[in-house]
Amino acid sequence: MNKVYTLTLKSATRDPFLLLWSIIVPVIGTIALGYFVKIADYPAQIVTGMMATGIIFYSFMTTSHINLLQRRRGVFSLLKITPMSLWRYIISISNGWTTIAIACGLLVLSFGVIFFGLNISFVSILAMIVVMLPTSMSYVFLSFIVSSFSKNESYLSIFTSLITYPLLFCSNAFYSLDNAPYLLRTISRYNPFERFVSALRNAMNLNWIDYFLTGLFLLITFFVLLLISVRTFKHQD
Protein backbone atom coordinates (compact mmCIF):
# COMPACT_ATOMS: atom_id res chain seq x y z
CA MET A 1 0.00 0.00 0.00
CA ASN A 2 2.86 2.37 0.87
CA LYS A 3 4.58 1.52 -2.39
CA VAL A 4 1.48 2.53 -4.38
CA TYR A 5 1.33 5.79 -2.41
CA THR A 6 5.05 6.49 -2.92
CA LEU A 7 4.93 5.70 -6.63
CA THR A 8 1.87 7.95 -7.02
CA LEU A 9 3.83 10.83 -5.50
CA LYS A 10 6.90 10.03 -7.60
CA SER A 11 5.04 9.89 -10.90
CA ALA A 12 3.22 13.14 -10.11
CA THR A 13 6.54 14.99 -10.15
CA ARG A 14 6.71 14.29 -13.89
CA ASP A 15 3.11 15.23 -14.61
CA PRO A 16 3.04 18.26 -16.95
CA PHE A 17 -0.64 19.00 -16.16
CA LEU A 18 0.15 19.20 -12.47
CA LEU A 19 3.06 21.52 -13.13
CA LEU A 20 1.05 23.82 -15.41
CA TRP A 21 -2.46 23.92 -13.92
CA SER A 22 -1.79 23.40 -10.24
CA ILE A 23 1.58 25.09 -9.79
CA ILE A 24 2.55 27.54 -12.56
CA VAL A 25 -0.93 28.98 -13.30
CA PRO A 26 -1.98 29.44 -9.64
CA VAL A 27 1.41 30.83 -8.57
CA ILE A 28 1.70 33.28 -11.48
CA GLY A 29 -2.01 34.13 -11.17
CA THR A 30 -1.58 34.87 -7.47
CA ILE A 31 1.46 37.07 -7.98
CA ALA A 32 0.08 38.92 -11.03
CA LEU A 33 -3.44 39.55 -9.70
CA GLY A 34 -2.14 40.27 -6.21
CA TYR A 35 0.07 43.04 -7.59
CA PHE A 36 -2.22 44.52 -10.22
CA VAL A 37 -5.62 44.47 -8.51
CA LYS A 38 -5.60 47.37 -6.13
CA ILE A 39 -8.30 46.37 -3.66
CA ALA A 40 -7.75 46.18 0.07
CA ASP A 41 -7.07 42.62 1.31
CA TYR A 42 -7.11 41.36 -2.28
CA PRO A 43 -3.74 39.51 -1.98
CA ALA A 44 -5.16 37.36 0.84
CA GLN A 45 -8.30 36.71 -1.22
CA ILE A 46 -6.47 35.78 -4.38
CA VAL A 47 -4.04 33.53 -2.50
CA THR A 48 -6.91 31.45 -1.07
CA GLY A 49 -8.78 31.58 -4.40
CA MET A 50 -5.75 30.33 -6.30
CA MET A 51 -4.99 27.68 -3.66
CA ALA A 52 -8.49 26.30 -4.14
CA THR A 53 -8.20 26.56 -7.93
CA GLY A 54 -4.89 24.68 -8.06
CA ILE A 55 -6.38 21.99 -5.84
CA ILE A 56 -9.51 21.47 -7.95
CA PHE A 57 -7.45 21.48 -11.15
CA TYR A 58 -5.26 18.67 -9.85
CA SER A 59 -7.52 16.58 -7.67
CA PHE A 60 -10.46 16.70 -10.07
CA MET A 61 -9.38 17.59 -13.62
CA THR A 62 -5.95 15.95 -13.79
CA THR A 63 -6.95 12.85 -11.84
CA SER A 64 -10.09 12.42 -13.98
CA HIS A 65 -7.85 11.93 -17.02
CA ILE A 66 -5.58 9.52 -15.14
CA ASN A 67 -8.64 7.57 -13.96
CA LEU A 68 -10.09 7.34 -17.45
CA LEU A 69 -6.78 6.05 -18.81
CA GLN A 70 -6.54 3.49 -16.01
CA ARG A 71 -10.10 2.31 -16.64
CA ARG A 72 -9.55 2.03 -20.37
CA ARG A 73 -6.32 0.12 -19.92
CA GLY A 74 -8.04 -2.38 -17.65
CA VAL A 75 -6.17 -1.42 -14.48
CA PHE A 76 -9.31 -1.66 -12.33
CA SER A 77 -10.25 -4.99 -13.92
CA LEU A 78 -6.76 -6.31 -13.27
CA LEU A 79 -7.01 -5.27 -9.63
CA LYS A 80 -9.94 -7.63 -9.19
CA ILE A 81 -7.57 -10.54 -9.72
CA THR A 82 -4.46 -9.46 -7.84
CA PRO A 83 -3.91 -10.08 -4.14
CA MET A 84 -4.17 -6.34 -3.51
CA SER A 85 -7.81 -5.43 -3.38
CA LEU A 86 -9.27 -2.75 -5.62
CA TRP A 87 -10.27 -0.74 -2.54
CA ARG A 88 -6.80 -0.73 -1.03
CA TYR A 89 -5.40 0.48 -4.34
CA ILE A 90 -8.03 3.20 -4.66
CA ILE A 91 -7.41 4.36 -1.09
CA SER A 92 -3.65 4.48 -1.75
CA ILE A 93 -3.85 6.49 -4.96
CA SER A 94 -6.52 8.77 -3.50
CA ASN A 95 -4.25 9.46 -0.53
CA GLY A 96 -1.35 10.13 -2.90
CA TRP A 97 -3.38 12.53 -5.04
CA THR A 98 -4.76 14.28 -1.96
CA THR A 99 -1.24 14.76 -0.58
CA ILE A 100 -0.11 16.27 -3.88
CA ALA A 101 -3.15 18.58 -4.04
CA ILE A 102 -2.51 19.81 -0.49
CA ALA A 103 1.18 20.34 -1.31
CA CYS A 104 0.15 22.45 -4.33
CA GLY A 105 -2.17 24.51 -2.14
CA LEU A 106 0.56 25.09 0.43
CA LEU A 107 3.02 26.04 -2.31
CA VAL A 108 0.66 28.77 -3.57
CA LEU A 109 0.19 29.91 0.03
CA SER A 110 3.95 30.13 0.56
CA PHE A 111 4.30 32.33 -2.55
CA GLY A 112 1.53 34.54 -1.15
CA VAL A 113 3.40 34.82 2.14
CA ILE A 114 6.70 35.61 0.39
CA PHE A 115 5.35 38.12 -2.16
CA PHE A 116 2.64 39.88 -0.15
CA GLY A 117 3.94 39.43 3.37
CA LEU A 118 0.73 37.75 4.53
CA ASN A 119 0.78 37.16 8.23
CA ILE A 120 -0.53 33.63 8.73
CA SER A 121 -0.38 31.77 12.00
CA PHE A 122 0.57 28.13 12.33
CA VAL A 123 -2.96 27.39 13.58
CA SER A 124 -4.38 28.94 10.40
CA ILE A 125 -2.16 26.71 8.25
CA LEU A 126 -3.24 23.65 10.23
CA ALA A 127 -6.91 24.63 9.88
CA MET A 128 -6.39 25.07 6.13
CA ILE A 129 -4.83 21.60 5.84
CA VAL A 130 -7.74 20.14 7.81
CA VAL A 131 -10.21 21.57 5.31
CA MET A 132 -8.06 20.81 2.25
CA LEU A 133 -7.94 17.13 3.17
CA PRO A 134 -11.63 16.15 2.78
CA THR A 135 -12.16 18.66 -0.03
CA SER A 136 -9.28 17.36 -2.17
CA MET A 137 -10.47 13.83 -1.54
CA SER A 138 -14.03 14.83 -2.53
CA TYR A 139 -12.68 16.07 -5.85
CA VAL A 140 -10.80 12.79 -6.30
CA PHE A 141 -14.07 10.90 -5.69
CA LEU A 142 -15.77 13.18 -8.21
CA SER A 143 -13.03 12.30 -10.70
CA PHE A 144 -13.81 8.58 -10.23
CA ILE A 145 -17.49 9.30 -10.87
CA VAL A 146 -16.96 11.47 -13.97
CA SER A 147 -14.39 9.13 -15.52
CA SER A 148 -16.76 6.18 -15.03
CA PHE A 149 -19.36 7.58 -17.42
CA SER A 150 -17.01 9.27 -19.91
CA LYS A 151 -16.59 7.22 -23.05
CA ASN A 152 -13.34 8.88 -24.10
CA GLU A 153 -11.01 11.82 -23.52
CA SER A 154 -13.20 14.25 -25.47
CA TYR A 155 -16.28 13.50 -23.40
CA LEU A 156 -14.23 13.67 -20.25
CA SER A 157 -12.83 17.10 -21.16
CA ILE A 158 -16.38 18.35 -21.78
CA PHE A 159 -17.71 16.94 -18.49
CA THR A 160 -14.81 18.18 -16.37
CA SER A 161 -15.03 21.65 -17.94
CA LEU A 162 -18.81 21.75 -17.49
CA ILE A 163 -18.34 20.99 -13.81
CA THR A 164 -15.19 22.97 -13.00
CA TYR A 165 -15.79 26.32 -14.68
CA PRO A 166 -19.28 26.99 -13.28
CA LEU A 167 -17.91 26.06 -9.84
CA LEU A 168 -15.03 28.54 -10.29
CA PHE A 169 -17.02 31.39 -11.79
CA CYS A 170 -19.94 31.12 -9.36
CA SER A 171 -17.58 31.66 -6.47
CA ASN A 172 -15.73 34.49 -4.78
CA ALA A 173 -12.38 32.91 -5.66
CA PHE A 174 -11.17 35.70 -8.00
CA TYR A 175 -13.74 38.46 -7.58
CA SER A 176 -16.47 39.37 -5.16
CA LEU A 177 -20.02 38.29 -5.93
CA ASP A 178 -21.44 40.86 -3.47
CA ASN A 179 -22.86 42.95 -6.32
CA ALA A 180 -23.81 39.97 -8.48
CA PRO A 181 -27.50 39.16 -9.23
CA TYR A 182 -29.44 37.50 -6.42
CA LEU A 183 -29.65 34.16 -8.31
CA LEU A 184 -25.88 33.97 -8.70
CA ARG A 185 -25.35 34.78 -5.04
CA THR A 186 -27.83 32.08 -4.07
CA ILE A 187 -26.09 29.52 -6.29
CA SER A 188 -22.73 30.45 -4.85
CA ARG A 189 -24.05 29.81 -1.33
CA TYR A 190 -24.52 26.11 -2.22
CA ASN A 191 -21.44 25.88 -4.42
CA PRO A 192 -18.99 23.44 -2.74
CA PHE A 193 -16.06 25.23 -4.35
CA GLU A 194 -17.21 28.56 -2.91
CA ARG A 195 -17.59 26.85 0.49
CA PHE A 196 -14.02 25.59 0.13
CA VAL A 197 -12.65 29.05 -0.68
CA SER A 198 -14.68 30.44 2.18
CA ALA A 199 -13.34 27.79 4.59
CA LEU A 200 -9.75 28.65 3.60
CA ARG A 201 -10.43 32.35 4.19
CA ASN A 202 -12.10 31.64 7.51
CA ALA A 203 -9.08 29.55 8.52
CA MET A 204 -6.77 32.37 7.47
CA ASN A 205 -8.77 34.94 9.46
CA LEU A 206 -9.46 32.58 12.36
CA ASN A 207 -13.26 32.95 12.03
CA TRP A 208 -13.97 29.69 13.80
CA ILE A 209 -17.78 29.61 13.67
CA ASP A 210 -17.90 30.21 9.92
CA TYR A 211 -14.97 27.84 9.51
CA PHE A 212 -16.80 24.98 11.22
CA LEU A 213 -20.06 25.67 9.37
CA THR A 214 -18.37 25.64 5.96
CA GLY A 215 -16.30 22.65 7.09
CA LEU A 216 -19.48 20.77 7.92
CA PHE A 217 -20.90 21.53 4.48
CA LEU A 218 -17.66 20.21 2.92
CA LEU A 219 -17.75 17.07 5.07
CA ILE A 220 -21.31 16.33 3.92
CA THR A 221 -20.18 16.82 0.30
CA PHE A 222 -17.28 14.45 1.00
CA PHE A 223 -19.57 11.65 2.22
CA VAL A 224 -22.08 12.12 -0.61
CA LEU A 225 -19.33 11.92 -3.26
CA LEU A 226 -17.72 8.96 -1.48
CA LEU A 227 -21.00 7.03 -1.58
CA ILE A 228 -21.61 7.82 -5.24
CA SER A 229 -18.06 6.90 -6.27
CA VAL A 230 -18.28 3.58 -4.41
CA ARG A 231 -21.51 2.88 -6.29
CA THR A 232 -19.82 3.54 -9.64
CA PHE A 233 -17.26 0.82 -8.88
CA LYS A 234 -19.90 -1.61 -7.60
CA HIS A 235 -22.08 -0.90 -10.64
CA GLN A 236 -19.19 -1.88 -12.89
CA ASP A 237 -18.88 -5.24 -11.15
Place this chain on the structure above:
Amino acid sequence: MSVMMQAKNLTKSYKGKLAVDNVDLEINKGDVVALIGTNGAGKSTTLSMLLGIVKPDKGTVYRWCEDYKSKMGVQLQSTPFFEGYTAAENMELFTALYKVDLSKADIEKHLEICGLSDAKKTSTAKLSVGQQKRLAIAVTTIHNPELIVLDEPTAGLDPRARHEIRNMIQRLAQEGVTVIFSSHDMEEVSNTATKILIMHAGKILEQGTPEMLLSKYGIDNLEMLYLKVTDEYEEGAAKHE
Protein backbone atom coordinates in the same frame (compact mmCIF):
# COMPACT_ATOMS: atom_id res chain seq x y z
CA MET B 1 -2.39 -34.73 -13.83
CA SER B 2 -3.91 -32.20 -11.43
CA VAL B 3 -6.63 -29.85 -12.58
CA MET B 4 -5.80 -26.13 -12.39
CA MET B 5 -9.10 -24.80 -13.67
CA GLN B 6 -12.37 -26.30 -14.73
CA ALA B 7 -15.37 -24.51 -16.17
CA LYS B 8 -18.83 -26.00 -16.51
CA ASN B 9 -21.68 -24.55 -18.56
CA LEU B 10 -20.19 -21.06 -18.60
CA THR B 11 -22.65 -18.67 -20.21
CA LYS B 12 -22.57 -14.91 -20.59
CA SER B 13 -24.72 -12.44 -22.52
CA TYR B 14 -24.20 -8.75 -23.10
CA LYS B 15 -27.32 -6.70 -23.82
CA GLY B 16 -29.22 -9.82 -24.87
CA LYS B 17 -26.46 -11.03 -27.20
CA LEU B 18 -24.91 -14.36 -26.26
CA ALA B 19 -21.14 -13.92 -25.95
CA VAL B 20 -20.30 -17.29 -24.39
CA ASP B 21 -22.63 -20.26 -24.67
CA ASN B 22 -22.37 -23.24 -22.30
CA VAL B 23 -18.61 -23.57 -22.33
CA ASP B 24 -17.01 -26.58 -20.62
CA LEU B 25 -13.25 -26.76 -20.33
CA GLU B 26 -10.47 -28.15 -18.20
CA ILE B 27 -6.91 -26.95 -17.76
CA ASN B 28 -4.36 -29.24 -16.21
CA LYS B 29 -1.08 -28.42 -14.52
CA GLY B 30 1.71 -27.91 -17.05
CA ASP B 31 -0.63 -27.37 -20.00
CA VAL B 32 0.01 -24.64 -22.52
CA VAL B 33 -3.53 -24.01 -23.66
CA ALA B 34 -4.39 -21.92 -26.70
CA LEU B 35 -7.87 -20.53 -26.99
CA ILE B 36 -8.27 -19.81 -30.70
CA GLY B 37 -10.98 -17.99 -32.56
CA THR B 38 -11.76 -14.85 -34.50
CA ASN B 39 -12.51 -11.48 -32.93
CA GLY B 40 -15.88 -11.72 -31.20
CA ALA B 41 -15.67 -15.51 -30.80
CA GLY B 42 -15.92 -15.14 -27.00
CA LYS B 43 -12.27 -15.77 -26.07
CA SER B 44 -11.75 -12.70 -23.89
CA THR B 45 -15.12 -13.12 -22.15
CA THR B 46 -14.30 -16.77 -21.43
CA LEU B 47 -10.90 -15.82 -20.00
CA SER B 48 -12.47 -13.01 -17.95
CA MET B 49 -14.94 -15.48 -16.44
CA LEU B 50 -12.20 -18.01 -15.72
CA LEU B 51 -10.22 -15.30 -13.96
CA GLY B 52 -13.17 -13.92 -12.02
CA ILE B 53 -13.19 -10.49 -13.64
CA VAL B 54 -16.61 -11.08 -15.19
CA LYS B 55 -19.39 -12.93 -13.39
CA PRO B 56 -21.00 -15.62 -15.56
CA ASP B 57 -24.77 -15.54 -16.05
CA LYS B 58 -24.71 -19.30 -15.61
CA GLY B 59 -22.12 -21.97 -14.87
CA THR B 60 -19.30 -22.53 -12.44
CA VAL B 61 -15.53 -22.17 -12.40
CA TYR B 62 -13.32 -24.39 -10.26
CA ARG B 63 -9.86 -23.01 -9.44
CA TRP B 64 -7.04 -25.11 -8.01
CA CYS B 65 -6.66 -23.16 -4.75
CA GLU B 66 -8.42 -20.51 -2.71
CA ASP B 67 -5.47 -18.15 -2.86
CA TYR B 68 -5.33 -18.38 -6.63
CA LYS B 69 -4.98 -14.61 -7.11
CA SER B 70 -1.48 -14.63 -5.64
CA LYS B 71 -0.48 -17.64 -7.77
CA MET B 72 -1.68 -16.34 -11.09
CA GLY B 73 -0.22 -13.79 -13.51
CA VAL B 74 -2.53 -12.09 -15.97
CA GLN B 75 -1.97 -10.00 -19.06
CA LEU B 76 -5.19 -8.51 -20.30
CA GLN B 77 -5.75 -7.47 -23.91
CA SER B 78 -5.06 -3.82 -23.12
CA THR B 79 -1.72 -3.39 -21.39
CA PRO B 80 -2.63 -2.25 -17.88
CA PHE B 81 0.24 0.11 -17.32
CA PHE B 82 0.11 3.04 -15.04
CA GLU B 83 0.22 6.42 -16.65
CA GLY B 84 3.41 8.39 -16.14
CA TYR B 85 5.35 5.47 -14.68
CA THR B 86 8.61 4.16 -16.13
CA ALA B 87 9.02 0.49 -17.03
CA ALA B 88 10.87 -0.14 -13.74
CA GLU B 89 8.26 1.77 -11.70
CA ASN B 90 5.45 -0.20 -13.33
CA MET B 91 7.20 -3.40 -12.37
CA GLU B 92 7.73 -2.09 -8.85
CA LEU B 93 4.02 -1.28 -8.65
CA PHE B 94 3.11 -4.79 -9.72
CA THR B 95 5.30 -6.18 -6.92
CA ALA B 96 3.00 -4.24 -4.58
CA LEU B 97 -0.14 -5.52 -6.32
CA TYR B 98 1.11 -9.12 -6.13
CA LYS B 99 2.50 -8.53 -2.62
CA VAL B 100 6.03 -9.69 -3.34
CA ASP B 101 9.12 -8.09 -1.95
CA LEU B 102 11.63 -7.56 -4.74
CA SER B 103 14.70 -5.39 -4.46
CA LYS B 104 15.63 -2.87 -7.13
CA ALA B 105 18.31 -5.31 -8.31
CA ASP B 106 15.68 -8.08 -8.68
CA ILE B 107 13.47 -5.77 -10.71
CA GLU B 108 16.40 -4.85 -12.96
CA LYS B 109 17.16 -8.55 -13.40
CA HIS B 110 13.56 -9.20 -14.47
CA LEU B 111 13.76 -6.34 -16.95
CA GLU B 112 17.04 -7.69 -18.28
CA ILE B 113 15.54 -11.16 -18.83
CA CYS B 114 12.80 -9.54 -20.91
CA GLY B 115 15.32 -7.50 -22.87
CA LEU B 116 14.11 -4.26 -21.34
CA SER B 117 17.13 -3.17 -19.31
CA ASP B 118 17.76 -0.23 -21.65
CA ALA B 119 14.17 0.89 -21.26
CA LYS B 120 13.93 0.74 -17.47
CA LYS B 121 13.79 4.53 -17.08
CA THR B 122 11.56 5.04 -20.12
CA SER B 123 7.94 5.97 -19.58
CA THR B 124 5.73 3.04 -20.60
CA ALA B 125 3.83 5.34 -22.96
CA LYS B 126 7.07 5.76 -24.94
CA LEU B 127 7.85 2.04 -25.21
CA SER B 128 7.26 0.32 -28.54
CA VAL B 129 4.24 -2.01 -28.77
CA GLY B 130 6.60 -5.00 -28.64
CA GLN B 131 8.37 -3.66 -25.55
CA GLN B 132 5.00 -2.96 -23.88
CA LYS B 133 3.86 -6.53 -24.52
CA ARG B 134 7.13 -7.93 -23.20
CA LEU B 135 6.81 -5.77 -20.11
CA ALA B 136 3.17 -6.85 -19.71
CA ILE B 137 4.25 -10.48 -19.75
CA ALA B 138 7.25 -9.77 -17.52
CA VAL B 139 5.03 -8.26 -14.81
CA THR B 140 2.89 -11.39 -14.85
CA THR B 141 5.90 -13.45 -13.76
CA ILE B 142 7.39 -11.35 -10.94
CA HIS B 143 5.68 -13.41 -8.24
CA ASN B 144 6.60 -16.81 -9.74
CA PRO B 145 3.00 -17.74 -10.55
CA GLU B 146 1.76 -21.26 -11.15
CA LEU B 147 -0.60 -20.12 -13.90
CA ILE B 148 -0.22 -17.37 -16.47
CA VAL B 149 -3.10 -16.08 -18.55
CA LEU B 150 -2.32 -14.03 -21.64
CA ASP B 151 -5.04 -12.44 -23.73
CA GLU B 152 -3.79 -12.16 -27.32
CA PRO B 153 -0.16 -11.64 -26.35
CA THR B 154 1.11 -11.17 -29.91
CA ALA B 155 -1.74 -9.11 -31.36
CA GLY B 156 -0.46 -6.15 -33.36
CA LEU B 157 3.19 -7.12 -33.12
CA ASP B 158 5.81 -7.34 -35.85
CA PRO B 159 7.36 -10.76 -36.65
CA ARG B 160 10.42 -10.22 -34.46
CA ALA B 161 8.37 -9.14 -31.45
CA ARG B 162 6.00 -12.09 -32.00
CA HIS B 163 8.99 -14.42 -32.05
CA GLU B 164 10.27 -12.97 -28.76
CA ILE B 165 6.87 -13.38 -27.10
CA ARG B 166 6.65 -17.00 -28.29
CA ASN B 167 10.09 -17.65 -26.82
CA MET B 168 8.93 -16.17 -23.53
CA ILE B 169 5.87 -18.45 -23.46
CA GLN B 170 8.01 -21.49 -24.30
CA ARG B 171 10.49 -20.60 -21.57
CA LEU B 172 7.68 -20.32 -19.02
CA ALA B 173 6.26 -23.67 -20.13
CA GLN B 174 9.71 -25.27 -19.72
CA GLU B 175 9.83 -23.91 -16.18
CA GLY B 176 6.60 -25.81 -15.46
CA VAL B 177 4.24 -22.84 -15.48
CA THR B 178 0.75 -23.54 -16.80
CA VAL B 179 -0.10 -21.05 -19.56
CA ILE B 180 -3.44 -20.14 -21.08
CA PHE B 181 -3.42 -17.74 -23.99
CA SER B 182 -5.92 -16.58 -26.55
CA SER B 183 -4.86 -16.05 -30.11
CA HIS B 184 -5.86 -16.02 -33.73
CA ASP B 185 -2.31 -16.54 -34.90
CA MET B 186 -2.07 -20.23 -35.88
CA GLU B 187 1.72 -20.17 -36.20
CA GLU B 188 2.01 -19.04 -32.62
CA VAL B 189 -0.41 -21.72 -31.51
CA SER B 190 1.34 -24.52 -33.39
CA ASN B 191 4.72 -23.46 -31.96
CA THR B 192 3.68 -23.22 -28.35
CA ALA B 193 0.40 -24.93 -27.42
CA THR B 194 0.07 -28.43 -26.01
CA LYS B 195 -3.70 -28.17 -26.04
CA ILE B 196 -6.05 -26.12 -28.18
CA LEU B 197 -9.62 -24.98 -27.74
CA ILE B 198 -11.36 -23.85 -30.92
CA MET B 199 -13.91 -21.21 -30.12
CA HIS B 200 -16.53 -19.84 -32.46
CA ALA B 201 -19.78 -17.93 -31.89
CA GLY B 202 -19.39 -18.26 -28.12
CA LYS B 203 -19.01 -22.06 -28.18
CA ILE B 204 -16.03 -24.36 -27.87
CA LEU B 205 -16.31 -26.46 -30.99
CA GLU B 206 -13.27 -28.68 -30.44
CA GLN B 207 -10.62 -29.23 -27.81
CA GLY B 208 -7.60 -31.50 -27.51
CA THR B 209 -3.93 -31.73 -28.37
CA PRO B 210 -3.01 -30.32 -31.80
CA GLU B 211 -1.87 -33.81 -32.97
CA MET B 212 -5.13 -35.43 -31.88
CA LEU B 213 -7.32 -32.84 -33.60
CA LEU B 214 -5.24 -32.79 -36.80
CA SER B 215 -5.44 -36.56 -37.06
CA LYS B 216 -9.18 -36.56 -36.26
CA TYR B 217 -9.88 -34.25 -39.20
CA GLY B 218 -7.13 -35.63 -41.44
CA ILE B 219 -5.54 -32.22 -41.88
CA ASP B 220 -1.89 -31.23 -41.55
CA ASN B 221 -2.09 -27.65 -40.34
CA LEU B 222 -3.97 -25.75 -37.69
CA GLU B 223 -5.24 -23.02 -39.98
CA MET B 224 -7.05 -25.53 -42.18
CA LEU B 225 -8.26 -27.35 -39.07
CA TYR B 226 -9.74 -24.14 -37.70
CA LEU B 227 -11.44 -23.35 -41.01
CA LYS B 228 -12.84 -26.86 -41.34
CA VAL B 229 -14.19 -26.97 -37.77
CA THR B 230 -15.83 -23.54 -38.00
CA ASP B 231 -17.17 -24.14 -41.53
CA GLU B 232 -18.76 -27.41 -40.43
CA TYR B 233 -20.36 -25.60 -37.52
CA GLU B 234 -21.70 -22.83 -39.76
CA GLU B 235 -23.11 -25.36 -42.24
CA GLY B 236 -24.76 -27.26 -39.39
CA ALA B 237 -26.20 -24.06 -37.97
CA ALA B 238 -27.52 -22.99 -41.41
CA LYS B 239 -29.22 -26.38 -41.91
CA HIS B 240 -30.73 -26.08 -38.45
CA GLU B 241 -32.31 -22.75 -39.35
